[in-house]
Amino acid sequence: MQSNAALEYDYSVAKLFTYTAILFGILGMTIGTLIASQMAFPELNYLFGEYGTFSRLRPVHTTVVVYGFTLSGVWATFYYLGQRVLKVSMAESKFLMFIGKLHFWLYFVGALVATISLLMGITQAKEYAQYEWPIDIVIVIIWVLWGISIFGIIGIRREKSLYISLWYYIACFLGVAMLYLFNNMAVPTYFVSGMGSILHSVSMYSGTNDALVQWWWGHNAVAFVFTVPIVAMIYYFLPKESGQAIYSYKLSLLSFWGLMFVYLWAGSHHLLYSTVPDWMQTMGSIFSVVLILPSWGSAINMLLTMKGEWNQLTENPLIKFMVLASTFYMLSTLEGPIQAIKSVNAIAHFTDWIPGHVHDGVLGWVVFMVMAGLFHMAPRMFKREIYSKKLLEAQFWLQTTAVVLYFTSMWIAGITQGMMWRAVDEYGNLMYSFIDTVAVLHPYYAIRALSGVLYLVGFLMFAYNMIKTMSSSRELTEEPQFRSPMA
């Protein structure tokens, strides 16, 4: 007999990942703020001896925010909305509940061990793929568990058609799996030679090939961790929060398949003017520019979803977060292709403009979207209203200011440095020694450190608001339809 009662979804796994998103967010951004400050005030390098230098901490910062905070957010949202768009509860399958929880706990313990390993200096020194081979194996297992979760829950679905968000989660799963496996191919030296450290390995590829495989990964880690699953989130949370249907199905089709096809080609734009063949560099440049189309396709689709409903922007801070996120997504996906043009890259490469670009993407787009998603989920998972709207508003403006300070200071720093490196006097001699180009950046590094502090404070406000929402906010009797209730 069929029951008419609404399905009760099981959020236990989504809640666990929500907690770690908050935890790793605080940790990763604190370290980020510290290393940003070290560049302005080098004495800060000596707080924790050997383990506190900029160089040791930089990969800790990047991996904790990428694989700690962002992936936690990706999985929290997946375990929340996956059930809902497929109209099936995780509680209906003991097996899937078990896999979900195993996925979480293995990930949590793995992330802690991995972070400690980088502090110890155990690394294969490939950016965003630093972990040594034993941790790589654990990561593969974690990833396979997520795959089982995705396709397991799809297997028992009631809604036959996969919603747009799921397309993106599936793409994230497949893309990262393929890229990660190839880039981390390495030979553990202990097993060949029978001596030395058991943790050490050498890359399967050498020199230029290694660079190509690495940046094929490095670039597409951005694609499949910072873009694809975040687009998945906005396709679900913006319509849900605003009560508006997605503007255009055709545009979402074009954007999805376009993004999938084009993104990978662009990897070689990280290697312009390097020793990889010219034709690859040119391909990287061209496809980077083409990439504007599918990126802006998604973003415009989101903005048009709000057509005729712009009053919500003033009334609902969560809409504000999401609209700003898609705007920053547009900014960042225009800026990237500009930097990928060879003549621009000649100035921009190796300078602070690159971290500037990364951070307007991650701070403005990724973190804003993840936070908005978690805020939307909180009243539905914990059955309480959001603790404070005022705090939410204050956080929004504080963090927006921080992002603007971050990218403007780094744009100026990067272009200044790039121009000074190449400046010559009337006889064609270099005008500046290298250290001149470092010293001149001090004010911009100081501004960036300040922006880090502001952003971190904003994130702590988010954490506080979330914890209060979970524990002591007013209880709700029934699930809110669209707009999330907040006090």
Add this chain to the structure above:
Amino acid sequence: MFHWLEKNPFFFAVGVFIVIAFAGLIEILPNFAEASRPVVGLKPRTVLELAGKNIYMKDQCIACHSQLIRPFKSETDRYGQVSLSGEYAYDRPFLWGSKRTGPDLHRVGNYRTTDWHENHMWDPTSVVPQSIMPAYKHMFTNIADIETAYAEAVTVKKVFNTPYDQPNGTKLGTWEEAQKAALEEAKKITADMKNKDVKDAVANGQIPEIVAMIAYLNALK
């Protein structure tokens, strides 16, 4: 077609996979063999230099230093001859870096000396007053892992046919021979150093990290 794919997750996933794998096949595979050819006369690194490279990785020098001189006059004037693909043929991993908070190091061995590095790693501002680089004093006390460096050399020789033990090339030999050779090499470096603890350690048969590090930096040419 798209509606059908959205109802058939397996074929949907296959479709996505084909679309994303395509670019790698076309961009990476065709040039693979070509790009791994060494330049004429390239020698693999000695065990001590490899140990130094591993410290370069451990302390993540690539967070701030590149090893890639681009084909611009401003770069060749500043750092030396433009980098060639074949020079990196034995580098596992490649250490080009992506950020120059500090200068490029691909040919630093041509214009910096052992004693400059010693002073600089102990206190960067002693030689470059405005430097924002941290001091790496722990390298003067930590002992370099020569055994793992030897294991690495043996591995690349066996698995990737890196040409160790060739006539006029880098000699690897047995572990005992390699240890002895590394110590000899270290002694040549400490002859130009002034830190007493480091000199004593090497005299007693132990090689602090800083010595391996300098061996590596001096070999970057």
